Amino acid sequence: MKKNIGSVLALYPMPLAVIGAMVNGKPNYVLVGHMGIMGHDHVMVSLAKPHYTNKGIIDNKVLSVNIVTEEWLAKADKMGCVSGNKTDKSETFSYTLGEKGAPLIDDALLTIECEVEDIYDTKGFDNFICTIAGTYADDSILTDAGKINYHILKPVLFEMPTYEYFKTGDVIGNCMKIGK
């Protein structure tokens, strides 16, 4: 028998990312744990309105979603501790410009370059609804068939209730087979 603990965010753990965007001609980065997938062709990125990064995203309509792994977690976490409104974060990462002009973090083994199609407003937040312009993956995280291999790529997971990071664990089995 469950009890109602109130209106609590509980849809976790979620993959952690650093969002990259050009702001006033320089790259800027912000840590994000609140994202989503819409249908089979859109990604949603939710950022509080005061973030410096939002200005660049709104101006250029392009952003990168850089999936965080343990190797660079400390640098990623720092992007949530320091604001671009006060500190120039442009030198934090080496980066490559994507085809649409977003800075793709070289440390990330997987980066999604997105074009902003719409901004959905909720209280205090810009929710950027994006199409996927390109998905940039390191060879080391691809299967022989060219798919992303989560036996090798292990995204860091975030949960807000107690503010901890977790590992992506081992495989359990195959979707749409376990129940058959």
Next chain:
Amino acid sequence: MKKNIGSVLALYPMPLAVIGAMVNGKPNYVLVGHMGIMGHDHVMVSLAKPHYTNKGIIDNKVLSVNIVTEEWLAKADKMGCVSGNKTDKSETFSYTLGEKGAPLIDDALLTIECEVEDIYDTKGFDNFICTIAGTYADDSILTDAGKINYHILKPVLFEMPTYEYFKTGDVIGNCMKIGK
């Protein structure tokens, strides 16, 4: 140096859930891996339009997000293999009605009851944008402070590129501390 593998869904792994809704007066269930968090007060649930469950959600504006754990993964996975359009799934789970009238699956240690505020359309999908009416948690997954404890609750994670399920792994450390 990463290479562009095209417009590929890559924001994984994501927590897996079974969505519950009353359809024509009976509970129905559907498996979902595409959801998201908007701001600090909304959950987004993305369901292909032909799903039988969508009719009930649109009629009643209420749904439940039942977080899947390994104990009941086989039953959950089956909810993605069988359509309510052809098969009556109402007897699959024992359930408790939430305060807003959504069926909360008793097997789930954590269920979020949501009220649909808006439906955002993308190609072929209803993306239900919801407020959180209540969060129902089993005592066994709460910390002494009453927070959700992801050292005990281990949601099953989904990824679409190779259609596998993964475990939520061990803790790595604390958000906003690792980078300081």
